[in-house]
Amino acid sequence: MFNKLKDKLNNFKQSIGKTIDEKAVDLEEPIVESVEESIGETTEAPIEDTMVEEVTEVVKEVPAEPVKVAAEPSTQGQSDVPESQPEKKASFKQKIGFAQKAKALVFEREVILDEDDISDALWELEMALLESDIAITVAEAIVEAVKDELVGSRKKIGSNTGELVEQALRNAIYNVMAANVFDLDEYIEKADKPVHIVFIGINGTGKTTTISKMAKRLKDMNYSVVIAAGDTFRAGAIDQIAIHAERIGVKLIKHQEGGDPAAVVYDAVQHAKANNADVILSDTAGRMHTNVNLMAQLEKVCRVSTPDLIIFVDEAVAGNDAVERAEQFNSAVPIDGSILTKTDADSKGGAAISIAYITGKPILFLGMGQGYDDLQKFDPKWFVDQLFE
Numbered sequence: 068m069f070n071k072l073k074d075k076l077n078n079f080k081q082s083i084g085k086t087i088d089e090k091a092v093d094l095e096e097p098i099v100e101s102v103e104e105s106i107g108e109t110t111e112a113p114i115e116d117t118m119v120e121e122v123t124e125v126v127k128e129v130p131a132e133p134v135k136v137a138a139e140p141s142t143q144g145q146s147d148v149p150e151s152q153p154e155k156k157a158s159f160k161q162k163i164g165f166a167q168k169a170k171a172l173v174f175e176r177e178v179i180l181d182e183d184d185i186s187d188a189l190w191e192l193e194m195a196l197l198e199s200d201i202a203i204t205v206a207e208a209i210v211e212a213v214k215d216e217l218v219g220s221r222k223k224i225g226s227n228t229g230e231l232v233e234q235a236l237r238n239a240i241y242n243v244m245a246a247n248v249f250d251l252d253e254y255i256e257k258a259d260k261p262v263h264i265v266f267i268g269i270n271g272t273g274k275t276t277t278i279s280k281m282a283k284r285l286k287d288m289n290y291s292v293v294i295a296a297g298d299t300f301r302a303g304a305i306d307q308i309a310i311h312a313e314r315i316g317v318k319l320i321k322h323q324e325g326g327d328p329a330a331v332v333y334d335a336v337q338h339a340k341a342n343n344a345d346v347i348l349s350d351t352a353g354r355m356h357t358n359v360n361l362m363a364q365l366e367k368v369c370r371v372s373t374p375d376l377i378i379f380v381d382e383a384v385a386g387n388d389a390v391e392r393a394e395q396f397n398s399a400v401p402i403d404g405s406i407l408t409k410t411d412a413d414s415k416g417g418a419a420i421s422i423a424y425i426t427g428k429p430i431l432f433l434g435m436g437q438g439y440d441d442l443q444k445f446d447p448k449w450f451v452d453q454l455f456e
């Protein structure tokens with residue numbers, strides 16, 4: 068899942084991590100030189116690791132502003148270092164000199180990046196996001212957020228620059244995906260029953276399979292479910308959903324092929340009310356938002372049996388097309404959220420990253436396979452973890 072995108076993010080991590088490391092080395096060199104100069108005043112020996120360790124030990128001993136005490140011996144014979152130990156005092160003074168200069172090197176490995184340092188890498192990142200089918204406004208928002216996090220502020224980079232970059236990427240992607248998170252389980256639990264959910268989208272993206280997965284999931288949660296076979300348009304659609312309903316063991320309300328879908332959905336709602344069912348899942352025929360007749364039919368379905376939720380279903384593998392369709396459907400029939408199918412076959416991840424940001428409506432679930440249990444409740448944190456696992 069999302070393998071190409073993972074590679075691209077990893078490339079960015081490495082390229083910008085290298086830039087930070089190079090900049091940090093540039094900043095550290097003058098410190099090393101000044102430490103060497105200081106050492107040179109007292110010894111001919113080159114700087115060695117053991118010296119840095121020794122300095123580290125001394126840094127721990129040195130108070131925040133130690134110079135007044137140790138650097139200049141008191142003319143009145145007052146010093147924190149006893150007069151009776153002149154050699155020890157001199158050595159302590161030298162070590163403090165190194166310690167202060169090396170402190171930044173040893174403990175405070177920090178860097179301040181400016182935009183020029185990372186502008187090439189950010190450009191590469193934006194290209195990589197666009198190649199991954201992430202919508203342009205979303206790619207720009209991610210790049211801007213990464214830039215804001217990395218540029219300008221003083222960064223403690225520690226030993227692993229990759230982590231610093233990864234965190235900036237994680238935060239940026241999480242923030243574009245976490246818009247309006249909506250918990251369907253909580254909604255169903257609290258809502259008056261029956262809860263009526265209508266599924267819309269184009270042909271062949273996995274709507275019927277998704278309704279079946281959802282029916283199984285809700286049944287497993289001990290809800291009673293009724294499916295409305297509202298796709299009366301496509302030959303074989305009613306038989307297809309009837310097979311699923313029978314396998315899962317939930318009630319199906321169906322009419323003849325070519326019948327009025329609004330009447331099927333109305334009957335399903337009446338049946339649910341009469342039998343105290345908890346949830347009605349209404350299938351609808353696949354359609355483009357530009358198909359005037361089918362959109363009018365969909366409006367009729369929604370008018371006759373007002374749904375509590377309208378969920379847009381599309382396939383993640385369609386990338387930007389899926390996002391554009393979601394936007395178009397959302398302006399025709401306001402949706403409450405999206406489900407993206409076939410994420411198991413999607414190497415780019417662009418639709419999943421873009422769709423909530425573009426529509427302003429949350430992703431609710433991801434389809435991750437053809438089995439009934441291959442429906443993953445969407446959690447932006449889980450998603451971001453997948454990208455960096």
Ligand SMILES: Nc1nc2c(ncn2[C@@H]2O[C@H](COP(=O)(O)OP(=O)(O)OP(=O)(O)O)[C@@H](O)[C@H]2O)c(=O)[nH]1
Nearest residue numbers: 270271272273274275276353408409434435436437
């Ligand atoms: N790999 C994979 N395949 C899926 C997933 N969801 C659905 N499919 C497959 O996609 C194909 C189309 O699914 P359907 O559920 O028939 O599509 P539909 O949108 O109902 O089609 P229409 O009835 O024409 O609107 C089927 O072969 C499904 O098994 C998924 O999450 N992963």
